[in-house]
Every structure is written in C-alpha cells, then in structure tokens.
Amino acid sequence: MQEFLVEHGLPALFLLSFLASTLIPLGSEWLLVVLLLNGSAPAAAVTTATVGNWLGACTTWAIGVWGGPFIIRRILRISPPDEERAERFYNRYGSWSLLFSWLPVIGDPLCLVGGLLRVGFLRFSLLVFTGKLARYAAVAWLTLRAAS
Numbered sequence: 001m002q003e004f005l006v007e008h009g010l011p012a013l014f015l016l017s018f019l020a021s022t023l024i025p026l027g028s029e030w031l032l033v034v035l036l037l038n039g040s041a042p043a044a045a046v047t048t049a050t051v052g053n054w055l056g057a058c059t060t061w062a063i064g065v066w067g068g069p070f071i072i073r074r075i076l077r078i079s080p081p082d083e084e085r086a087e088r089f090y091n092r093y094g095s096w097s098l099l100f101s102w103l104p105v106i107g108d109p110l111c112l113v114g115g116l117l118r119v120g121f122l123r124f125s126l127l128v129f130t131g132k133l134a135r136y137a138a139v140a141w142l143t144l145r146a147a148s
C-alpha cells in the first residue's frame with residue numbers, strides 16, 4: 001500500500017490527508033516527508049496536504065452540524081463522558097482551540113465538537129486551516145532542513 005501511495009504522489013497525499021482529518025485514525029505526514037525527499041515541490045506538497053486535511057476537517061464539522069447526537073452516539077460511538085470533556089474544553093478555551101485541530105487524538109473530536117456547538121464555518125475554516133498549514137509547513141521545513 002505504501003508503494004501505491006508514494007507512486008501516486010500528490011493525489012495520494014490529498015486523499016490520505018483528507019482521510020486522516022476525518023475520524024479515521026490515519027497519518028499523512030509520513031507521505032509528505034517521502035514525497036519531499038523524492039523531489040516533490042514543497043509548496044505544492046504542503047498546499048495539497050493542507051487543503052486535503054482541511055476538507056476532511058470540514059467533513060467532520062459537517063457531521064457535527066447536521067448529524068448531531070444521533071450520529072455521535074449511534075455511529076461514531078463517542079461516549080457521553082468524552083462528549084462532555086470536549087464541551088468543557090470548548091467552554092474553557094473557546095473556538096480558538098480549533099488552532100490545535102492538527103493534534104493527534106484530540107484534533108478530530110475538536111472539529112466534531114465545533115460542528116456540534118455550531119462554530120461558524122468561516123471562523124472554523126480560518127482557525128483549522130491556519131493550524132493545519134502551520135503543521136505541514138513545519139514538517140516540510142524540518143524535512144528539507146534535515147535532508148540538506
């Protein structure tokens with residue numbers, strides 16, 4: 001599977017970044033690193049990963065907005081204590097916490113709770129896109145610096 005993803009370059013990076021930003025537990029940074037080390041243009045790779053990851057986060061946000069409690073409890077099986085913990089986090093730190101939507105484990109639930117609590121799409125997009133761009137740019141910079 002890894003060879004397939006590397007072979008397909010930026011489209012594979014987009015797809016993996018998208019899926020990694022939904023509630024599916026995947027990572028996309030490794031493919032960004034491999035593509036950069038294989039000579040992909042850094043700006044194109046970072047942009048592709050960021051847009052894919054942001055669109056995946058938007059999908060998770062939409063699940064929260066339109067799916068509501070039924071999807072959370074019946075399909076995603078998020079427990080009431082986990083849901084309460086996320087709401088407390090939002091109440092404490094507000095929508096600014098969406099800047100950390102790139103973090104493993106808590107990032108996707110942050111986007112879901114953003115939808116549940118009806119954070120406006122423009123605010124959601126700006127915060128999430130900024131956080132994800134910063135993460136992919138940092139990974140690219142560190143990769144290219146280490147490679148030189």
